[in-house]
Amino acid sequence: MKHIQVVISGKLQQTAKTGGCGSCQSSCQSACKTSCTVGNQACEK
Amino acid sequence: MQNITANELAKIHWFAVPDGFLLLDINSGSVLRIDEDTANCLERLQAGEQPLADDAEILAELAELKQQGLLFSDDAYQDKYEPPAPVLKSLCLNVCHDCDLRCRYCFASTGSFGGKRARMSFEVGAAALDYLLEHSGKRRFLEVDFFGGEPLLNINVVKQLVAYGREREKEYGKTLRFTFTTNCVGLTPEISAWAEAENVSVVLSHDGRPEVHDRQRVFANDKGSYQLVTEHIKQFLAQNSRGNAIVRGTYTAFNKDFCEDIKHWLDLGFPRLSMEPAVELDGERCLHESDLPQLKEEYWKLAKLFEQRRVDGQPFEFFHFKLDLKHGPCLPKRLTGCGAGYEYLVVTPEGELYPCHQFVGREGFKMGDLADGITEHGQKLSEQFRQAHVYNKKSCRVCWARFFCSGGCHANAELFHHDIMQPYELGCQISQMRLECAIWLAVKEVEQCS
Ligand code: SF4
Numbered sequence: 001m002k003h004i005q006v007v008i009s010g011k012l013q014q015t016a017k018t019g020g021c022g023s024c025q026s027s028c029q030s031a032c033k034t035s036c037t038v039g040n041q042a043c044e045k
Numbered sequence: 046m047q048n049i050t051a052n053e054l055a056k057i058h059w060f061a062v063p064d065g066f067l068l069l070d071i072n073s074g075s076v077l078r079i080d081e082d083t084a085n086c087l088e089r090l091q092a093g094e095q096p097l098a099d100d101a102e103i104l105a106e107l108a109e110l111k112q113q114g115l116l117f118s119d120d121a122y123q124d125k126y127e128p129p130a131p132v133l134k135s136l137c138l139n140v141c142h143d144c145d146l147r148c149r150y151c152f153a154s155t156g157s158f159g160g161k162r163a164r165m166s167f168e169v170g171a172a173a174l175d176y177l178l179e180h181s182g183k184r185r186f187l188e189v190d191f192f193g194g195e196p197l198l199n200i201n202v203v204k205q206l207v208a209y210g211r212e213r214e215k216e217y218g219k220t221l222r223f224t225f226t227t228n229c230v231g232l233t234p235e236i237s238a239w240a241e242a243e244n245v246s247v248v249l250s251h252d253g254r255p256e257v258h259d260r261q262r263v264f265a266n267d268k269g270s271y272q273l274v275t276e277h278i279k280q281f282l283a284q285n286s287r288g289n290a291i292v293r294g295t296y297t298a299f300n301k302d303f304c305e306d307i308k309h310w311l312d313l314g315f316p317r318l319s320m321e322p323a324v325e326l327d328g329e330r331c332l333h334e335s336d337l338p339q340l341k342e343e344y345w346k347l348a349k350l351f352e353q354r355r356v357d358g359q360p361f362e363f364f365h366f367k368l369d370l371k372h373g374p375c376l377p378k379r380l381t382g383c384g385a386g387y388e389y390l391v392v393t394p395e396g397e398l399y400p401c402h403q404f405v406g407r408e409g410f411k412m413g414d415l416a417d418g419i420t421e422h423g424q425k426l427s428e429q430f431r432q433a434h435v436y437n438k439k440s441c442r443v444c445w446a447r448f449f450c451s452g453g454c455h456a457n458a459e460l461f462h463h464d465i466m467q468p469y470e471l472g473c474q475i476s477q478m479r480l481e482c483a484i485w486l487a488v489k490e491v492e493q494c495s
């Protein structure tokens with residue numbers, strides 16, 4: 001393609017079925033805490 | 046010529062980065078590099094204009110990518126989302142409502158949370174751990190954060206509780222992960238060695254350059270804590286071979302050039318970092334909408350520094366730039382966010398339960414206590430928090446960042462709008478600008494690897 005290049009092909013929608021085990025860390029976003037953006041959490045699976 | 050509908054445009058987000066333009070397909074998480082012509086074409090369509098004749102090639106490429114399922118993907122839930130059952134997985138123990146610093150921006154009223162200064166007893170702490178183990182259903186990994194005030198002022202109880210937890214977790218076949226968040230004033234070599242031996246993660250508070258740190262993080266006599274705290278952190282990190290400690294700071298209107306504070310940390314040899322905006326309603330430290338252009342510039346400065354150091358083989362970690370676009374968390378996780386009020390609770394020294402550490406002492410947010418459990422009012426609150434997810438919040442539903450941010454901080458929303466359903470806008474804008482930097486950095490990493 002001339003104008004567009006795929007860098008990452010995501011499949012986030014599929015994880016609606018496969019995910020949700022809840023093993024991962026909880027993630028506070030406030031200034032006073034560990035404060036992680038959810039998107040940067042590691043998956044425990 | 047094919048065209049793109051407004052509905053499709055709402056499913057993507059494109060933005061400028063230092064070396065061009067990126068496009069995020071919101072629902073799939075795909076990221077594409079687009080050229081300037083494509084960005085301009087999308088801008089025109091967004092403005093309701095008709096595509097130019099020259100746009101045909103671009104539109105054909107977009108259509109092809111749609112065919113491949115990489116663009117304009119649909120939302121997996123589309124209004125059918127039901128948040129997970131309220132099962133506890135993490136507890137914050139406010140082991141000490143007191144502090145040996147008087148940081149000027151402290152949300153906890155310098156440790157007391159607006160109430161009396163108090164310390165948690167071992168009995169209350171042990172009952173809290175039992176409560177977590179009992180109410181965590183099938184969850185295997187549970188988190189416990191010792192918080193305050195300053196938890197090290199009650200370190201003996203903290204140590205006893207870690208030992209108690211290590212015993213009890215076996216009976217339940219679960220794993221407790223402990224963390225403490227400290228101002229580092231009382232961080233002795235002995236405590237550092239204990240944390241290392243017990244695999245306790247640590248969040249070390251420090252604000253960066255001496256003048257910045259000492260302006261906010263002062264002792265009761267108004268003297269700055271920089272020198273002492275910096276020595277303690279160095280000493281701690283020298284023993285921390287596990288790499289489970291992070292230095293975190295808070296920036297205010299006084300140091301909107303916080304990239305300089307991060308450089309200062311790097312000079313000190315601190316490798317894992319986080320820097321957060323202070324959230325205040327008003328006053329001289331308060332950040333305003335008019336600061337956003339400068340903050341945006343600052344985050345980009347930081348992103349470029351991050352990239353440069355990575356290329357030079359001297360990488361560092363910055364929490365908000367740690368974005369794994371390929372193997373990030375699943376969609377359900379991205380929708381639950383912090384889980385305050387139903388997956389995460391805080392326990393006060395007296396054993397009272399609140400939705401999270403920021404709600405402690407806020408009128409109407411007490412959910413119950415360890416002795417009698419969650420009250421009827423607490424159950425209603427829990428349900429309100431559970432339902433405060435991105436699909437139910439008007440601004441989040443249409444926000445491109447929703448699957449990364451997962452709806453922002455309820456405590457900030459409540460502070461600014463008295464409504465957990467209405468996110469704090471300045472926080473949203475900061476999250477969005479950080480995310481654009483993080484996505485660019487993730488793209489750079491992928492490109493370097495291939
Ligand atoms: S409501 Fe805010 S402060 Fe409380 S746990 Fe959630 S993100 Fe953190």
Ligand code: SF4
Pocket residue numbers: 435438440441442444445446447448450451452453454468472473474476477
């Ligand atoms: S950035 Fe704001 S509007 Fe967007 S998802 Fe987060 S809280 Fe909601």
